[in-house]
Amino acid sequence: MRPFTYTKAADVNAAVQEVSTHEGAKFIAGGTNLLDLMKIDVMRPAHLIDVTHIAHKTIEENDKGGLRIGALVTNNDTAYNELVEKRYPLLSHAILAGATAQLRNVATDGGNLLQRTRCYYFYDTATPCNKREPGSGCSAIKGYNRDLAILGTSEHCIATHPSDMAVALAALDASIHVTGKDGERTIPILDFHRLPGDTPHIDTNLKEDELITSIDLPAKGFPEHYTYLKLRDRASYAFALVSVAAALELDGTTIKEARIALGGVAHKPWRKPEAEAILQGKAATTENFREVAEAYLEGAKGYGDNDFKIELAKRAIVRALEQALKMEAAS
Missing domain, CATH: 3.30.43.10 (Uridine Diphospho-n-acetylenolpyruvylglucosamine Reductase, domain 2)
Known part of the structure; x- marks a missing residue:
């Protein structure tokens, strides 16, 4: 060091x-x-x-019927908060799917959003990596890339974002509040992280002087029909090969609204609202779930070792939506 x-x-x-x-x-x-x-x-x-030692360590009601989570609230305090568990169980489950209890006791929600990729080559300073050293090349594209991205990639980087929490926040349409020398602003979660393009070393749209102060959850939390599905190489404390945050609002067996966010497949949590819209007004059936899964993975590209993730992601979407659908019977 x-x-x-x-x-x-x-x-x-x-x-x-x-x-x-x-x-x-x-x-x-x-x-x-x-x-x-x-x-x-x-x-x-x-x-x-x-x-x-600054403020922003509380979880409170916001003025839009949702919750405001301070950036310095720990992952565990968020996951086990009574309001989060009751109104946003998708977020609670996603947080508990990541890391150990000891890490979650220390890691903050703001820091969780800013964690960097776990790509092997990013961590190995003996190898070229555009994310670590811009312009040096991407060793992963022709190297060992089993864990890496299949969506939103570029010739400069195929790294993935590792957060579970961010995937749930993407499905919930959260907003990130930040403060910098030019004042305060709010960034929608879908605009917070960046795709690699030709600047993979820039992970987010935060300015260098900006600090995350809080996360706002909207009023709608999908507490009745939701799931967080995380597929990984071992059952505990591993990063996702593919994860899916799925939420449904139903009128009987008809889908009024669907939310789907993927983790482990891109440089950021992957949402595709135009694909979600396929399910609106349709019956909640496996056939329709497969249709939206195909739309979500349109344009996906494997790099050899990670080719399997394309089919895995499709099946994960279908399985997650089926689990979300069955949540009513369990409640």
Whole structure:
């Protein structure tokens, strides 16, 4: 690990001011991903700004009938929060599908959104990686790519985003509140993360001086028909090969609204609202679920080792929607 300086910010404005005046500065909260990357010399911040002593540690009702989750609330505190469990069980289940209880006790919700890819080549500083060193090349495209992306890729990067929580937030249409030197703004979750294009080293649409302060959940939480399906190589504490956050609003057996978000397949949580619209007004049948699965994977591309993920993702969508449909009988 390289030397760095360290300070604690008293409030959001102080944190934003400090990151604006220190070249190479990064915010740190739980540090469960950042510190790992610093130890192996993948990330090299010259200065760390501890934001764990500022506000934004509560979960409260917002003015639109939903919830506002402070960015410094831990993953476990969010997953086990009574309001989240009751009104947004999809989010609770997604969080509990990721990491160990010990990590979830420290990792913050804001930090979860900012965690970086687990691509082997990104972590291996002896190999070229455009995400780590822009312009050096992508070793994964012709290398071992079993875990990597099949949607939204580019010739520069086929990495995936590792978060489970972000997939559920994408299905729920959450919004991310941030503060920077130019003031506050809100970013829809679907616009927060970026596809790689020719700048795979830029993970999000956050400005360098901006700090996540909270996450807003809308009023609709789909508490009756939902599921978070995570397919992985082992049953616990592994990143997803494919994950699906699925939610349905039904009128009898007719679908009024469907939400589907995929994880483990792209550089960001993958939503395709035009494909979801295929199900609107249709019967909740396996045949119709297969139709939307085909639409979701249109344009998918495998790179050899990960070709199987295209069919796996289709089957996962169908299975997740079937599970969401059956949730009523279980409730």
